[in-house]
Amino acid sequence: MDFKNKMLMYMLYLVLFKTVFSQLLSETSSSRIFKRFDRLENDVLVIRDDVLVIRKALKEESDIFREDISTLFNELRNLRKDMDEERKRRIGDISTVSNRLTESGQVERNDKQPVSITQQLSCDCGAVASQYKNVINAFKNEKSENIVLRKKFDEIRKKHDFEIGNLLEMFNNNVSGLKSTDKSLRSEIDTIKTETKANLSATQKLVHDSFVVCQKDNNYARAYFDEGLMRLNASLTNLSLNAIHEISRITSDIASLKTQTQGCYTSSCEVKDCSELLSSGAALLSGVYTVTTPLTHTKIEVYCDMVTDGGGWTVFQRRFNGSVDFYRNFSEYENGFGQKDGEHWLGLKFIQEITSSGAYQLRVDFKRWGETKGYDVYENFSLQPGTNYTINIGSRLQSLGVFKHSLNGAPNNSAAGCAFSTYDHDVDKHPMNCAETYRGAWWYNACFDAINPNALYGGPETHEARYMMYGFSDADRLALAAITMMFKQA
Ligand SMILES: *[C@@H]1O[C@H](CO)[C@@H](O)[C@H](O)[C@H]1NC(C)=O
Numbered sequence: 001m002d003f004k005n006k007m008l009m010y011m012l013y014l015v016l017f018k019t020v021f022s023q024l025l026s027e028t029s030s031s032r033i034f035k036r037f038d039r040l041e042n043d044v045l046v047i048r049d050d051v052l053v054i055r056k057a058l059k060e061e062s063d064i065f066r067e068d069i070s071t072l073f074n075e076l077r078n079l080r081k082d083m084d085e086e087r088k089r090r091i092g093d094i095s096t097v098s099n100r101l102t103e104s105g106q107v108e109r110n111d112k113q114p115v116s117i118t119q120q121l122s123c124d125c126g127a128v129a130s131q132y133k134n135v136i137n138a139f140k141n142e143k144s145e146n147i148v149l150r151k152k153f154d155e156i157r158k159k160h161d162f163e164i165g166n167l168l169e170m171f172n173n174n175v176s177g178l179k180s181t182d183k184s185l186r187s188e189i190d191t192i193k194t195e196t197k198a199n200l201s202a203t204q205k206l207v208h209d210s211f212v213v214c215q216k217d218n219n220y221a222r223a224y225f226d227e228g229l230m231r232l233n234a235s236l237t238n239l240s241l242n243a244i245h246e247i248s249r250i251t252s253d254i255a256s257l258k259t260q261t262q263g264c265y266t267s268s269c270e271v272k273d274c275s276e277l278l279s280s281g282a283a284l285l286s287g288v289y290t291v292t293t294p295l296t297h298t299k300i301e302v303y304c305d306m307v308t309d310g311g312g313w314t315v316f317q318r319r320f321n322g323s324v325d326f327y328r329n330f331s332e333y334e335n336g337f338g339q340k341d342g343e344h345w346l347g348l349k350f351i352q353e354i355t356s357s358g359a360y361q362l363r364v365d366f367k368r369w370g371e372t373k374g375y376d377v378y379e380n381f382s383l384q385p386g387t388n389y390t391i392n393i394g395s396r397l398q399s400l401g402v403f404k405h406s407l408n409g410a411p412n413n414s415a416a417g418c419a420f421s422t423y424d425h426d427v428d429k430h431p432m433n434c435a436e437t438y439r440g441a442w443w444y445n446a447c448f449d450a451i452n453p454n455a456l457y458g459g460p461e462t463h464e465a466r467y468m469m470y471g472f473s474d475a476d477r478l479a480l481a482a483i484t485m486m487f488k489q490a
Pocket residue numbers: 018021170171173174175176177178181
């Protein structure tokens with residue numbers, strides 16, 4: 001590499017160096033700056049190496065020059081030596097030569113001896129002289145060139161040193177600049193750190209606050225939710241309570257409906273019989289209903305026949321299959337027995353209490369074995385006050401399937417105006433105990449004439465006076481399959 005190229009390289013490095021630094025300056029990231037700084041350091045080291053190389057090269061070049069010069073000097077010394085030998089060798093001829101030279105007078109004598117010799121030599125040894133001249137000239141030239149070169153070199157070195165100084169200065173500047181940059185970066189980093197820390201804690205606080213708010217919200221939401229749940233629960237409870245209330249209301253409605261069907265629409269309203277039930281519209285179907293007796297206001301169940309002859313009939317005696325024994329004492333006939341939806345006797349006291357409160361019809365429906373039906377209807381039915389339960393029976397209104405007998409017929413046999421007798425309460429008009437004799441309980445007169453509804457329950461072939469019968473001829477006295485006795489308001 002020659003010197004110029006080296007310089008070029010150096011310049012290139014300088015440019016590169018500058019570029020790197022200017023780029024470096026534009027960087028903001030500290031890490032990048034550090035990286036770049038490292039690279040720059042390397043570059044500077046490279047430059048320094050190159051400078052060293054340049055220096056070495058310069059030294060080498062000057063060494064070469066020095067060698068060349070010494071060679072020249074040696075040559076010159078040799079020449080001098082040769083010339084001296086030549087002079088000594090030719091000393092004998094000097095006078096002749098000198099004379100010849102003097103005679104010619106061409107050479108100006110400054111230094112008598114050497115000049116003359118030289119003049120002699122130049123004359124005599126033209127080649128050597130010219131060589132000498134050349135050598136001298138060359139030496140002179142070399143010397144001046146060397147001086148110039150040295151000067152140039154010094155200049156270059158100065159310049160170089162200057163540049164290097166500049167470079168170093170610049171480098172130092174840049175290093176200090178970098179240091180200050182680094183410092184400022186560090187402080188910047190610290191600031192960022194502090195700020196970040198502050199920001200972080202602020203953010204943390206913010207997050208915490210948000211969390212607290214969120215938690216609060218959550219709690220609020222939960223409270224809201226709980227409240228909602230509570231409200232829901234309350235409303236559900238209310239609903240269920242309402243439902244229970246509703247159910248109980250419905251139940252009571254049903255009960256009251258039942259009461260209504262047994263009585264009337266309002267609880268204060270009291271019906272005393274099936275006629276009122278029917279007329280109030282509360283009960284339309286046959287069945288067991290509750291009525292309130294008009295005097296003692298006793299609630300009793302009665303079976304209502306709502307079908308027969310317009311309905312409204314309060315049944316006080318009903319038999320159809322003999323499941324209930326009707327041969328009972330007075331107390332039982334007074335208070336009633338059996339099931340209202342089955343075979344039963346309502347009770348004299350209730351019949352008395354109800355029928356005494358108005359105008360009632362009496363109706364007897366019966367069924368013979370073999371499905372033949374009949375009925376017998378009278379007006380003005382009631383039981384007189386007192387424990388005899390004396391029966392009042394008005395005119396017969398209509399009848400079917402009844403032969404000659406009636407409840408108000410022949411004086412000796414009719415029930416009308418008779419007290420009610422049981423086997424243990426014989427108030428009939430016959431010396432004997434009709435009830436006991438004929439196994440019944442009835443408004444016996446002098447006993448009866450084919451009418452013994454509360455006697456024993458007989459079969460299809462039974463035809464005896466102690467069996468349940470109504471209106472057959474004495475000859476037949478055939479037992480009935482079923483009988484119902486009932487009353488309704490006229
Ligand atoms: C590095 O040196 C260059 C060239 O002298 C200069 O322009 C720059 O400002 C210096 N940078 C620093 C950080 O001092």
